[in-house]
Each structure stands twice: as structure tokens, then as C-alpha cells.
Amino acid sequence: MTDRIWTAALLIIGDEILSGRTQDKNVSQVATWLNVQGIRLKEVRVVADEMDAIGEAVKALRARNDYLFTTGGIGPTHDDITVDAIAAALNVEVVVHPEARAVLEDYYVTRGGLTDARLRMARVPKGAVLIPNRYSGAPGIHVENIFIMAGVPHIAGAMLDALTGTLEGGDPVLSATLGCWVAESEIAELLGETEKAYEGVQIGSYPFFREGKTGANFVIRSTSQAVLDACTAALAKELNALGFLAVVGGI
Amino acid sequence: MTDRIWTAALLIIGDEILSGRTQDKNVSQVATWLNVQGIRLKEVRVVADEMDAIGEAVKALRARNDYLFTTGGIGPTHDDITVDAIAAALNVEVVVHPEARAVLEDYYVTRGGLTDARLRMARVPKGAVLIPNRYSGAPGIHVENIFIMAGVPHIAGAMLDALTGTLEGGDPVLSATLGCWVAESEIAELLGETEKAYEGVQIGSYPFFREGKTGANFVIRSTSQAVLDACTAALAKELNALGFLAVVGGI
Numbered sequence: 001m002t003d004r005i006w007t008a009a010l011l012i013i014g015d016e017i018l019s020g021r022t023q024d025k026n027v028s029q030v031a032t033w034l035n036v037q038g039i040r041l042k043e044v045r046v047v048a049d050e051m052d053a054i055g056e057a058v059k060a061l062r063a064r065n066d067y068l069f070t071t072g073g074i075g076p077t078h079d080d081i082t083v084d085a086i087a088a089a090l091n092v093e094v095v096v097h098p099e100a101r102a103v104l105e106d107y108y109v110t111r112g113g114l115t116d117a118r119l120r121m122a123r124v125p126k127g128a129v130l131i132p133n134r135y136s137g138a139p140g141i142h143v144e145n146i147f148i149m150a151g152v153p154h155i156a157g158a159m160l161d162a163l164t165g166t167l168e169g170g171d172p173v174l175s176a177t178l179g180c181w182v183a184e185s186e187i188a189e190l191l192g193e194t195e196k197a198y199e200g201v202q203i204g205s206y207p208f209f210r211e212g213k214t215g216a217n218f219v220i221r222s223t224s225q226a227v228l229d230a231c232t233a234a235l236a237k238e239l240n241a242l243g244f245l246a247v248v249g250g251i
Numbered sequence: 252m253t254d255r256i257w258t259a260a261l262l263i264i265g266d267e268i269l270s271g272r273t274q275d276k277n278v279s280q281v282a283t284w285l286n287v288q289g290i291r292l293k294e295v296r297v298v299a300d301e302m303d304a305i306g307e308a309v310k311a312l313r314a315r316n317d318y319l320f321t322t323g324g325i326g327p328t329h330d331d332i333t334v335d336a337i338a339a340a341l342n343v344e345v346v347v348h349p350e351a352r353a354v355l356e357d358y359y360v361t362r363g364g365l366t367d368a369r370l371r372m373a374r375v376p377k378g379a380v381l382i383p384n385r386y387s388g389a390p391g392i393h394v395e396n397i398f399i400m401a402g403v404p405h406i407a408g409a410m411l412d413a414l415t416g417t418l419e420g421g422d423p424v425l426s427a428t429l430g431c432w433v434a435e436s437e438i439a440e441l442l443g444e445t446e447k448a449y450e451g452v453q454i455g456s457y458p459f460f461r462e463g464k465t466g467a468n469f470v471i472r473s474t475s476q477a478v479l480d481a482c483t484a485a486l487a488k489e490l491n492a493l494g495f496l497a498v499v500g501g502i
Contacts, residue, residue, distance in 0.1 A: 020282030031271030
């Protein structure tokens with residue numbers, strides 16, 4: 001066990017999210033992956049494909065978190081300016097990475113060759129190393145404490161796979177869920193008191209309306225399995241005593 | 252036509268999004284609604300249920316946008332601190348809104364009565380007015396240029412419905428989509444040149460991989476129907492001339 005909490009921020013770059021055209025899937029994917037690495041996702045920002053907006057967010061987020069992940073804006077088209085914006089924020093040049101160039105040359109040998117637009121995807125902030133991408137040739141980029149990934153979720157997922165186990169983190173966050181057919185307002189005080197009674201535990205309450213009925217799932221989180229088990233058992237006992245059947249695993 | 256661009260930010264408050272437990276649906280919902288109101292969503296942040304994190308984001312986002320929308324953290328449980336955090340950021344007291352109290356008393360008359368926990372949902376920053384909620388009694392809150400809404404997507408949607416047409420905005424953003432079975436890297440330069448040739452137009456490129464094939468949709472946006480039509484027709488003509496069949500509406 002360690003007391004040090006490792007944190008990360010996620011910066012999503014893309015007009016397509018802000019316009020409502022594309023439903024984001026990277027927040028939950030990155031968050032879930034970070035939990036397993038023992039790193040806590042502290043904040044997320046979504047900004048447009050604009051140099052200033054990206055630069056400001058990069059500077060703020062990387063300064064106060066151990067890691068910054070970005071998704072989006074690393075393709076071959078005119079609106080892909082993530083690399084330029086991050087290099088400017090770090091005050092370093094943009095260079096063509098020889099290994100990225102070789103990977104792209106190889107990938108496009110049967111796909112029409114490496115055009116100028118495609119070569120854009122080999123550009124990196126000076127000093128960067130690559131994150132492998134088993135899908136489409138264009139690699140992700142690791143520079144300083146920043147991990148620059150693709151916006152397309154399955155490609156971002158492949159880049160996370162490649163990073164698994166390589167980042168320093170703390171103890172993974174463990175969680176348990178209890179579900180009840182109850183209005184959360186009826187047991188609000190119980191939740192608050194239970195959370196206070198167990199050190200380091202967080203309890204989230206997630207109400208829903210289903211089949212015309214009101215219910216809620218309660219998610220208990222801790223880095224200690226023993227504390228998690230004790231808190232979950234205590235909450236289940238109290239809920240049952242109040243006449244609400246607590247379903248382990250949630251409903 | 253007006254040249255004034257109206258902007259909004261969205262602040263999503265909730266550990267459940269940052270933990271990866273819940274898939275956010277409010278970004279795309281709010282973005283789509285704002286488009287119709289003639290307001291551009293400029294930035295989104297997701298923060299934890301923490302006073303300082305909420306306060307910092309509220310101050311930054313509301314200062315540089317016409318409107319700030321928030322979702323989450325207005326329920327009856329211990330982790331619902333949005334109202335307190337926003338009141339603190341505005342340097343005003345939290346008061347019980349008499350109309351909200353009356354709405355909740357009425358709603359809970361057949362549901363076990365208005366407990367202390369439920370009464371929490373009538374608390375507002377001083378000076379606020381209510382946003383009706385036809386689903387669950389607990390209203391949204393409008394204070395200064397901030398619109399405080401529920402996190403549950405269908406309730407947030409109902410609050411947006413109640414606000415439709417009430418906010419000052421500019422011309423709605425219009426869009427058209429062309430789809431092609433083409434790797435975006437093959438036509439990257441064409442997209443950049445076409446965007447430059449039509450004033451005020453933005454072209455986004457959204458690649459996908461489907462049925463083992465590479466394709467992309469190109470979304471053209473403008474506040475002028477005439478400019479949008481001209482740009483879309485020109486891009487379709489160029490794509491067709493290059494041998495890529497441009498499908499109107501996207502693929």
C-alpha cells in the first residue's frame with residue numbers, strides 16, 4: 001500500500017465532439033484503463049481544433065497531474081493540429097520521427113505510397129518516443145508526461161494496450177456495487193454516514209428510472225479490499241434492515 | 252445574419268463519469284440543442300464532486316462564455332454539492348427557494364413526504380430562478396449566466412426543452428455531410444483548400460473502418476445556407492472527379 005495518489009487528466013481534441021456529431025467513448029475507456037493502472041482520472045476537458053485552446057489546456061492539465069492523455073487531431077488532414085499545438089505549448093520544434101516515417105512507409109507501400117498528407121502523421125514534438133498502433137500505421141506519441149493518442153476509440157484503445165503496465169501508479173481502485181429499488185432520497189443520510197465511517201472510502205449514488213420504478217445503484221470504492229468488503233457488508237446490512245433488498249453487483 | 256458568435260461551456264460534475272462507470276450522454280445532447288439555439292459549444296470540462304474543482308471551473312468557464320451549463324450533483328445525497336460550490340464561486344448564500352419547496356412538497360405527498368434529504372433539492376444560490384423538470388419534481392436552477400441541470404440525461408433533456416427559445420443566440424449552425432469510401436489521407440489537401448475557399452465554412456473529416464474498408468464522412472458547417480450549399484456541391488464535384496463517389500448525407 002502507498003499513500004501517494006497518482007493522477008491523470010484527459011484532453012479530448014475535436015470539433016466533432018463539441019458539435020454533437022460524435023458520441024465520445026474515450027472518457028470511459030481511458031478512465032477504466034487508468035483504474036487498473038492505479039491512476040486516478042481527475043479531470044477531462046474537451047476543446048476545439050484550435051492552437052490556443054489546446055495549448056492552454058495542455059499547460060494547465062500537465063502541470064497539476066502526473067500524466068496527461070490526449071485523444072484526437074493526429075490524422076493527416078488540415079484540422080489535425082494536435083502535434084503542433086503541443087510542441088508549441090512545450091516550446092519545442094516539430095520534427096519528423098525517423099521510426100514513424102519508416103512505419104508509415106511500410107504501411108502505405110501497398111496503399112498508394114507515402115504522400116505529403118500521410119507524412120504529416122510522422123511529425124512529433126522533438127524528444128518524443130512512439131506509442132505503437134497495431135491498426136493503422138500512424139503511431140501515438142509520448143513526450144514529457146504527455147501521451148498523445150488517436151481519437152478513433154479502437155485505435156486509442158490499442159495505444160492504451162501498448163502502454164499497459166509501463167506507467168508508475170499506486171494501488172488500483174477497487175469497487176463494489178449494491179443495487180436497490182429505492183429512491184436515493186430515502187437513504188441519503190445512511191450513505192453519507194457509512195462513507196464517513198470507513199476511511200478512504202467513496203460511495204457514489206446513481207439513481208435510475210426503469211419499468212416505471214425508481215431505483216439506485218451504490219458504488220463503493222477503496223484501494224483496500226478489506227475496507228471495501230467491510231463497508232459493502234455494513235451498507236447491505238443497513239439497507240436490508242430498512243426493508244430494501246440490497247442486490248450485490250447492482251441492478 | 253449577425254456576426255456576433257454566442258458561446259457556451261458545459262461543466263459535467265460527477266465522479267461516476269471520471270471513474271468510467273457511467274458513459275456520458277450529456278455532451279452530445281447539450282451540443283445538439285445549442286446548435287439549434289444558435290449558440291456554439293466552445294469547451295467542456297468534467298470534474299469530480301469537489302468544491303474547489305467545481306468552483307475553479309465555474310469561474311473560468313462562465314467568465315469567457317456567454318452561457319455556462321452544468322450537469323450533475325443536484326440530487327439529495329451527500330455527494331451532491333453543485334449548488335453549494337456554485338454559490339461559493341458566485342459569493343452568494345444558499346437559500347431554500349419557496350417555489351422549489353412547494354413543487355417538492357407536492358411531488359412527495361404520495362411518495363413518503365418531504366424529508367431533510369429531499370429538501371436539499373430546493374436549495375439554490377440566492378437570486379436564482381427555477382428551470383421546470385416535468386419528470387422528478389426537483390427543478391433545475393438558473394442563476395446569473397449559469398444553468399444548473401440534472402445529470403440523468405432524460406431529466407437534463409427535459410430541462411433543455413424548458414429552456415428552448417429563451418436564450419439569446421446567433422444564427423443556427425447548418426451542416427451537410429458527404430461520405431466516401433476513401434482514406435482521408437488521400438484527399439487531405441482537397442479538404443483544406445476547399446475550406447479556405449469558402450468564408451466562414453468549417454470542414455471536419457471523420458474517418459472510419461467498416462466491413463474491412465476505409466471510409467470517411469466530411470461534415471461541412473456554415474451559418475449561411477447558400478455558402479453551405481455551394482461548398483458542399485464543389486467538394487462533391489471534386490471528389491467525384493477524383494473517382495470517389497460522394498454520397499450526400501454520409502455513409
